[in-house]
Amino acid sequence: MLGPVAFSLSAPSLASKGLALNIFDPAIFPILTADGLTNGAVYALLSLALVLVFAVTRVIFVPQGEFVMFGTLTLASLQLGRVPGTLTLLLVLLAISTVLNVVEALRRGDGRAAGLAAGSGVALGAGVWALTTTLAAAKAPLLVQVLLTLLLVVPLGPLLYRVVFQPLRNASVLVLLIASVALHLVLVGLGLVFFGPEGSRTPAFAEGNTALGGVTLSNQSLLVILVSAVLMLALYYFFDRTLTGKALRATAVNRMGARLVGIRPTAAGSLAFTVAALIGALSGLLIGPSIAVSYDTGFLIGLKGFVGAIIGGLVSYPVAALGALLVGLIESYASFSLSQWKEVIVFTLILPVLLWRSLSSKHHDEEDE
Amino acid sequence: MKRSHQARLTLTALLAVSSLALADVRVGVIVSATGPAASLGIPERNTVALLPQTIGGQKIIYTILDDASDTTTAVTNARKLIQENKVDLIIGTTTTPASLAMIDVAAESKTPMISLAASESIIKPVDARRSWVFKTPQTDALMAAAIVAHMQQNKVKTVGYIGFNDAYGEGWLAELQKNAAARGIRVVATERYARTDTSVTGQVLKVLAAKPDAVLVGASGVPAVLPQKTLNDRGYAGKIYQTHGVANADFLRVGGKDVEGAILPAGPVLVADQLPDSNPMKKVGLAYSNLYEGKYGQNSVSTFGAHMWDAGLLMQKAIPVALKKAKPGTADFREALRDALQGTRNIIGAHGIFNLSATDHLGLDARSRVMVQVVNNTWKLIK
């Protein structure tokens, strides 16, 4: 593997030009840094979601990037006045989870709960369906469409948890990971069915550019960084100050202990997935105006969030976020210096990180199965 | 597994019997309807439904398989079509690597194959193995020559390249370098990006630093918007060229004002309505567009599907000739079909006029491409 990399350092793209350009050139470096931070901010958001989901449910949530894809493409569908396929997925998942809930309640012999589950499932489904079809046809204003997009995408989180992962909650991390990869394939496949092979963009929330100390940044980039920062602060507040957030953290530390203080692990899992879906959908809305998102865009974006999360050992929120920012920066610098090898550089980055983690800390084996 | 194999055996046997009885012509189609090349493969697949159901009085049976843009699947599918479906002709597949891998299968079984992929290496040189292989899309070489000629006319001396980090971007880079060298244009920057990248700022800065007179974006479909948008955002004032891989409606829809001014070579079908009435491709192109949009909706037509249409036209010409010599389903028929394909002259397709020969299994010339510019979010023929 080192051979080709070393070889490419003398590749014609660099040598033939005879330009002594490097990434530290004052005209280049700030732009690359700003660009890296913009992308890194999105990766950081995703890495936080990944750490959260892993900490609470032990699920290594590979399909996190698919929420991003569903976010952008649902809004894009609404923009075109179409009813997004997301609605179908939502209704199918709602139906399955309602059936599961009803069966479970009946097994407990709790007819009232079963009726309640059935009724609320049907009512919710009908409500969302009516709202979506009406608003989609009416070509509602952007803000309404954004809210509708969140309404359609965010519930996918808890529903997927209910249908896919809750029945597996006693399984090993390995089994959960395999289920998670299978789900990723299903969601990407559905993305292609719902939205077609070509990507879409969504309208910009902010037009124009702003000059910041010699670097011109698009307002959209600034918005991405700003919203990401606000979201991260909100998450911090949520985990550190609110009872629910503390409960989630408690579940992460000790599932048994959390149960003792009255938090059901399934409720915590459901909540974690809701937050993950919300973060994913918002990220999708944030990047939608700058790039064309297609059905298979989400995976690589999610994976870059993963590299960040792994740098944080899948436990530390701040380290994961910093790691993700680092991924964004390295990606940006690499795309300037060695664009052919950018993917290799970004994904090989985790090897030294893993090696360092492996040597620097003592790991106790999780006693699975 | 054993049971299913048995079931399959009987099924195959039944099919074989029925095929002999009817002697229909069987055409196998492989396209990349999913995976990275899906935006090219789907219109190709859609076009199959528009192809004639009978040719020369014989029923044509189409079997369409998806290779998911994957080489192994393409090869396996080709074998399946040949062995199980007993096809007389294979059309496909969408991508160059997979088409290259299919050559051996076609040659071994002596089944003619019409590839829908770009690279010249699929049909050149026409050696023993390639003697069974044809293709309809203009080669990258033909298209790159058109771009470079346009650059030369417009006094472009230096060019930068930003292309996909895959076979598509690789093929275009090679052709650009070859053609540019021949016409004295220097390629001053070559950068690569991935289809799913969220930013190409780094690559664009690198290209800009080399101060090229023009930039060629070697990408297909909607992901080709990003480099052009970023070049605009960074205030690039030179000419921006795209490849014919972007010639579909989604590129314009998503690109919007960001792709205004892009110059690209394309098959004449893209701007059939703007062609002079004297141009023979106008009628064919318009007919195809109307047929396609009639079935799949307004603005749905793309040039990729027209490659399948052209393959259909070649087939319509060659099958009747072959039918005179042998019965479908036989090795003689396939050989006759190959010879008939090789002998087709003056077929007016949506993309050009095909004149095939024993040494040229594409048969397109410079009439098969026009230069087009994006003006007011539509394709405008450059006269």
Next chain:
Amino acid sequence: MTPRLILTLVAVLIALALPAVLPVFQVTLLTNVAIAALTVVGLVLLTGVAGLTSFGQAAFMGVGAYTTALLTTVYGWNPWLTLPAGMVVTAGVAALLGLATLRMQGHYLPLATIAWGISLYYVFGNSPALGGFTGLRGIPPVNVFGLDLTDPRRFAYLALVFLALGIVAAQFLLSSRVGRAMRALRSGTVVAEAFGANTFSLRVQVFVLSSVFASAAGWLYAHQQRFVNPTPFGLNVGIEYLFMAVLGGAGYVWGGVAGAVLITALREVLQNVLPSLLGTGGNYEVIVLGIIIILVLQFARRGLWPLLERLVPAGTPRLLARALTFPHRPDPTPGSVILNVQDAVKQFGGLKAVSDVSFDVQAGEIVGLIGPNGAGKSTMFNLITGVNPATRGSVNLLGRDATRLPARTIHRLGVARTFQHVRLFPELSLLENAMMGGYARGKAGIVASLLHLERREEAALQGVALAQLERVGLRDRAFDQAGNLALGQQRLLEIARALTADPAFLLLDEPAAGLRYGEKAELSALLRRLRDEGVTILIVEHDMDLVMNLVDRLVVMNGGQELAQGNPQQVRDNPAVREAYLGADVEEGAA
């Protein structure tokens, strides 16, 4: 002939007939299945057996395929030389990845292999020497005895031979000492380490082995297609191999084969059926496949193979003829100090779980370590066995300073243990479970095991293990599955496993927990017998009655500190002990 053996023979005969009778396309499918199955068998060793997993097996195939492609086309090597070359290169890459990740929790390896699968795709694609994204063509066919294997039927036989060799090697490995240690990895590292295995090294070995299987499959692939490009070795293909293992049954070699057959057949069927049901708008195969995998995980987590296997009863395994006996460890001089704990301290953050505890155990005695809940007994147990070493102070075992030694080295000094929560392998027989205890007495490595060159050693191990089962009274159930035993018998089996190691010093962690009255009596009798036969025993126990009537001396701990030492009578009369227990624990313990 057992029913299973007959079925296997029938399967082999059918496999031999298939390439000759099937239509050529199905022969191609068969070859594809064989190549995939070879990779998946390697993956089974990794996933189902060792409890690790990898999404990068397709990438390893790629290394094998590209190695042969490059060496044969550019350097004109003979394909038979490129096969080992590819294996060596692949093994090197896998070792590197394994060394970086396998010291940590199991899920870091799959994550690293995702990253590696993506990277490698671009490495292949961006290396002009490897043909770039377009690929390398003109790979020569494999030549066997002067015959070029260009014909698909002939090639299918080659692929089947490779698969058969792979299956046999994997089965050989699983029925060996190294294989059993690998199985132990699935439930974590503690058991394997406790019986002397270096689990990190084992994990790296099994990962490298699985990559070598994939490399061989890649070599076959390259010479089948005679064309390589990066797409068949991408991440998605790697994921599919894992799905094959999961669907078929990741814990079973034949499950891996079944999975490869099933998914290939499923793909064919779906390809024919789905478009007519759902239209041609999308990649429904992937969606259906993904859903099937999720359902299998939810409802048949061990895959489909065990459901099949249940239908055909297994015959009684044959015992190997014994030609070798392990030497017995020299007994320590009676009365010499076996264990000396001196001022041991264990600190977790600010909490002292054990503070300044000292005591001795002498050869030939049974010593009890008791104390109320939270007294620090388990922590002390972990200090002695090397699971979690002391912060300060020293632990001396059989005359050696063992304070900082890892569990596997302590075991090799002559120390064996049982576990508070029974840690057996329920799907293995009692005999196999017991044999795991003798890991440290054998020497054969992974290569010898793959080739079954270690049968003499294996026979000796069987002999020892059977003798120990006899000793604890489980000889007549030696071939039952351990999962079918009652708890009391499981505890006895754990003791038999520990005894197979021929320990000088036996540590028992609450061996009577959950036992019925009669079982406790049997246990006491067994332990006395063992002492009389020269085994020194340290027992951590709650059950006061049992302890008081069994042990020679007692060490009482409370709140991490040593409360009292002495014979049972002395301890019973100690006011501090009485106070600590306040009757409550004594009552509970006796209940």
